[in-house]
Amino acid sequence: MLDPVILAQILWTGIATSAPYVLMTVGFALTLKVTGLWNFAQAGLMAIAFYTMFFVLNFLALPVLVALAAAAALTGLASLLIEIHGLQVLRDRGSGNLTFFIFTLILSEFIIYVITLLFGTEPETLFKSILSPVTIVGNVAVSDWDELAVMVASGGLILLYGFLTWTREGQFLNAVADNARLAELYGISAKRAWRVVSVIAALFIVAAMYLIGTHGGVVPNSPLELILTAVIGTLLGGIGRVFAAAAAAVFLGLIQSFSILVIDSRWQNLLLYGVLFVTILLFPRGVRLPRFRLSLAGR
Amino acid sequence: MEYLATIGVLIAIYVILSSSYNLVIGYGGLSTVAHPIFFAIGAYTAGLLAIHSSLPAPCNVLLGGVAAMIASVLLAASALRVSGDYLLIASLGFQLGLLQLIKNLDFTGGPGGLTAIPGTVTGAARTPFFLVVSGLLAVATVVGIRAIVNGPYGRAITAMRDEELAFTALGRDATSMKIVIFAIGCGIAGIAGGVYAYYFQYISPDQFEVLQSAAILTMVVLGGMGTTFGPVVGAILLLAIPQAITFLNLPPGIMAPTQGIIFTVLVLAFLFLRPAGIVGLARKTL
Numbered sequence: 312m313l314d315p316v317i318l319a320q321i322l323w324t325g326i327a328t329s330a331p332y333v334l335m336t337v338g339f340a341l342t343l344k345v346t347g348l349w350n351f352a353q354a355g356l357m358a359i360a361f362y363t364m365f366f367v368l369n370f371l372a373l374p375v376l377v378a379l380a381a382a383a384a385l386t387g388l389a390s391l392l393i394e395i396h397g398l399q400v401l402r403d404r405g406s407g408n409l410t411f412f413i414f415t416l417i418l419s420e421f422i423i424y425v426i427t428l429l430f431g432t433e434p435e436t437l438f439k440s441i442l443s444p445v446t447i448v449g450n451v452a453v454s455d456w457d458e459l460a461v462m463v464a465s466g467g468l469i470l471l472y473g474f475l476t477w478t479r480e481g482q483f484l485n486a487v488a489d490n491a492r493l494a495e496l497y498g499i500s501a502k503r504a505w506r507v508v509s510v511i512a513a514l515f516i517v518a519a520m521y522l523i524g525t526h527g528g529v530v531p532n533s534p535l536e537l538i539l540t541a542v543i544g545t546l547l548g549g550i551g552r553v554f555a556a557a558a559a560a561v562f563l564g565l566i567q568s569f570s571i572l573v574i575d576s577r578w579q580n581l582l583l584y585g586v587l588f589v590t591i592l593l594f595p596r597g598v599r600l601p602r603f604r605l606s607l608a609g610r
Numbered sequence: 611m612e613y614l615a616t617i618g619v620l621i622a623i624y625v626i627l628s629s630s631y632n633l634v635i636g637y638g639g640l641s642t643v644a645h646p647i648f649f650a651i652g653a654y655t656a657g658l659l660a661i662h663s664s665l666p667a668p669c670n671v672l673l674g675g676v677a678a679m680i681a682s683v684l685l686a687a688s689a690l691r692v693s694g695d696y697l698l699i700a701s702l703g704f705q706l707g708l709l710q711l712i713k714n715l716d717f718t719g720g721p722g723g724l725t726a727i728p729g730t731v732t733g734a735a736r737t738p739f740f741l742v743v744s745g746l747l748a749v750a751t752v753v754g755i756r757a758i759v760n761g762p763y764g765r766a767i768t769a770m771r772d773e774e775l776a777f778t779a780l781g782r783d784a785t786s787m788k789i790v791i792f793a794i795g796c797g798i799a800g801i802a803g804g805v806y807a808y809y810f811q812y813i814s815p816d817q818f819e820v821l822q823s824a825a826i827l828t829m830v831v832l833g834g835m836g837t838t839f840g841p842v843v844g845a846i847l848l849l850a851i852p853q854a855i856t857f858l859n860l861p862p863g864i865m866a867p868t869q870g871i872i873f874t875v876l877v878l879a880f881l882f883l884r885p886a887g888i889v890g891l892a893r894k895t896l
Contacts, residue, residue, distance in 0.1 A: 349698065400882065409641045412698055413827060414881055416643065420824050421874035428867040535820060539706060542699055577714055584707025591689055591700050 313572070316450045321568050323451050329564020330460035331522040333557045334467055335537060336544035338515035340556035341471070343545060345488045345508040352393050352415040353541070355422030356513055357534035360386040360520040362426050365435055378437075382517045390513035393418065394506055419535065427531040434528025441526060460522050467518060468557055471511070475553075484508060488551065536580075543587045549597020559598070615737040619809055621849050622744035623802050626751045628829035628841035630798035633755050635827075636836035637764070638791035639771035644685070644701035646822035647708050648678040648796035652803025653813045654718060657727045660808065667730040671804030678800025679793045686792040690785050697792075705823070712815045723814025727807055740809045747805065748842075751798055756838045758794075767791060821870060828873045831880050834887025843888050848873065 335357070342350045360382045367378035397418065401410055443456035475481035486494040487504035495501055523529060523537070544563060548556030563586060567579055574582075590598075631645045652674030659670040689700035713721045731739045758764050770777045770784050778784050807813050829848050834840025852869050860868065880887060 407639075409635065409639065410881065410885075412641050413831065413877065417824060417827065417874050417877045417881075420820065421871065421878065424867040424870035424874060428864065428871065431863060536706065539703060543703070546699065581707060581710045581714070584703050584710065587703040587707070588688070588700070591696055591703075 319449075319451050321571070322565070323453065323457065325565040325568030326561060327454075327457035327460045328526075328568060329561045330464035331519040331526075332537075332540050332544065332560040332564055333464045334515045334519035334522070336541040336548075336556050336560040337468065337471065337553055338512035338519070339538070339541035340545040340548065340550075340553045341484075341515075342508055342512045344551045344553055345484050346398070346505050348398065348411050348415070349542070350398075350415050350512075351412065351538060352390075352397075352418045353512060353516060354534040354538040355419035356386050356390055356393075356516050357520055357537060358419075358423050358426050358531055359389050360513075360517045361437075361524050361529050361534075362430055362531075364437055364517075364521060364524060365430070368437055369435075379517065379521060382520070383514055386517050387510045387513040390509040391506060394509040398505070399502065419538075423531045423534065430531065432530055432532075434530050435524075436528055437521070437524035456522075456526055460526075463518050463522060464557075467515060468554065472554070474511075480507060539587070540583060543583060543590065546590050547586070547594065547598055549599060552597060555597065612737055615741050617849065617853060618741045619737065619744050621846055622741070622748040623806050623809075624826070624829065624845040624849060625748040625842050626744075626802040626805075627799055628826050628833070628845045629748075629751050629755055629838075630795040630802070631826050632830045632835060632837075632841045633758070633798075634792055634795035636830060636840075637755075637759050637767050637771065638788060638795070640686075640788055640792055641698035642701040642792070643698070643820070643823040643827070644705040645796070645799055645826055646818040647705040648682055648799040649803040649806070649822070650708070650712070650813075650815070650818035651678040651681050652800025653807040653818075654712065654724065654803075655800070656804030657724045657807040657813055658717070660727050661724075667808055671801055671808065674804035674807075675797045675801035678803065679797035682796030683789060683793050686789045690788055705818075705820070709815050709818060719814070721815060723812060723816075724807075725812050727811040727813070729811055730808055740805070744805050744809070747801070752838060752842060759838065824870065824873050824877070828877045830887075831877050832887055834890035837887065837889045840887050840889035847888075848876075 335353075339350070339353055342348065342353070363382040363385045364378040367373050367381045368375065393415075397414055398411065401414060441456075443454040445452045445454045447453075473481075475485060483494070483499045484504050484507060486497070486499050487501045491501040491504075494504075520529075523533075540560070540563060544560035545556045547559035547562065548554075563583065566582060566586065570579055570582055627645065627649060634640050634642060634645070652671075654674075655677040656667075656670040656674035659665055659673060660667065663670070665673070685700060685704050686697060689697040712718045718724060729736065759767065766777075766782065767787065770782070770787050774784050825848065829844030830841050831844070832840075832847060833842065833844025851872060855865065855868060855872075884890075
């Protein structure tokens with residue numbers, strides 16, 4: 312019989328560890344929802360975000376806020392440039408999905424090679440030490456990093472929900488996601504929506520890479536594996552369902568955490584691929600939980 | 611001379627790989643990046659059979675192709691059930707997942723790779739022998755694919771790729787055709803993997819990573835996607851350029867990313883400036 316404290320600890324650690332995955336997945340799923348593109352260039356943006364922060368913190372020795380601002384500016388700019396001078400050009404040309412895929416994947420690889428050339432292949436962390444002070448809450452160890460990760464992910468999700476629901480710009484994104492041509496007939500610029508979503512995705516990526524870089528080592532190739540988590544989360548949540556994708560990312564984090572009870576740690580990474588195939592085989596349109604509604608008297 | 615012959619063997623193997631990939635992605639219009647993993651399946655199957663069985667080498671190479679073909683059918687049948695986009699995602703996951711598996715299994719040699727694959731031919735005749743065999747296989751692949759795409763089945767493939775809805779409306783089964791194309795292309799890649807394993811006598815998971823996907827994709831895009839001789843031109847050019855860089859004597863830490871940058875810049879440049887590739891452009895000009 313497993314100790315409930317151990318289970319609670321694994322549950323908490325799983326939730327906290329999934330926070331960066333949630334942020335990445337939301338950025339990826341939102342882009343897919345609005346633009347209809349599997350944007351693998353986000354792997355390159357992850358690399359830009361992390362190594363910008365790494366450079367500012369370790370080479371320029373500037374404060375964290377400056378590093379975050381620099382990463383947000385550079386990643387946002389790169390994302391915007393990719394949208395305007397890459398994806399839009401291909402759209403105007405009427406390119407097929409395959410061309411978009413080749414462009415985004417190869418661009419990511421190009422960025423990763425450039426970063427490899429500049430920074431090498433050794434794992435790097437944003438700070439010299441990744442140890443984080445721990446507080447015991449009801450026998451469960453909660454680190455400062457855990458708290459930060461959960462707060463950033465929850466805050467990001469709340470802000471995004473508010474933006475998409477209550478701002479005109481957010482509602483325009485939903486309109487373009489539903490039907491870009493129809494939205495244009497109503498005077499909503501699809502191009503603007505695609506640019507806005509590219510910047511939002513970049514901000515989520517920066518937040519995710521900050522959390523990842525303060526929790527463990529990153530190598531230039533890491534984003535290519537990280538993006539797969541975002542892809543699996545997006546598929547599992549169902550295409551077009553951004554917040555369900557976020558929930559799926561938490562589920563993936565929990566699966567990985569609880570797997571230590573049954574399988575060797577070296578097989579943990581393989582679990583993700585297993586989930587990917589199960590998703591494609593059994594839940595190609597995502598997992599849809601039954602909706603529970605309160606039946607109100609008199610309705 | 612030995613060095614040049616080895617480059618010749620490599621070029622022949624990559625002509626087979628890029629031509630078979632072109633069949634899948636260029637003619638079939640199937641979005642996949644996992645071609646190197648079918649190359650790996652062929653290489654590991656042939657390598658393991660060479661070590662643990664007494665079957666003749668050609669048989670092991672063919673079995674490598676069959677193993678790759680079976681794996682490709684399983685992948686395509688499950689992914690294409692949903693949509694073409696899923697094949698892309700599934701293929702990426704399949705490649706990374708299977709590489710993880712190979713790295714963690716003991717009998718595949720783990721991350722260190724499979725060593726001491728027995729050689730079929732020894733002595734001075736070894737490299738010329740492999741040059742002839744791989745060269746003949748490359749010619750057979752190019753001629754075979756040309757025969758497929760120029761025949762009635764090839765016209766059906768083109769129709770399926772260009773107008774799938776109309777193709778299906780005529781009563782043809784697009785999914786089956788896609789699976790067949792995918793299986794043929796991946797099976798050929800598996801055979802190339804078997805030849806690679808026998809020639810180099812050492813294979814490791816690193817040789818089949820995403821870098822390989824980029825390299826093969828570059829060969830196809832650069833030469834001309836959907837053209838018979840495009841991948842041939844692409845393979846020759848892309849293997850010649852790194853050899854030229856080798857003469858610069860750069861440290862390995864700089865050499866590998868530099869090659870990667872050259873590959874990716876070429877793909878991006880051709881994608882935007884010359885989407886038809888070298889051969890496609892020449893054909894258009896004519």
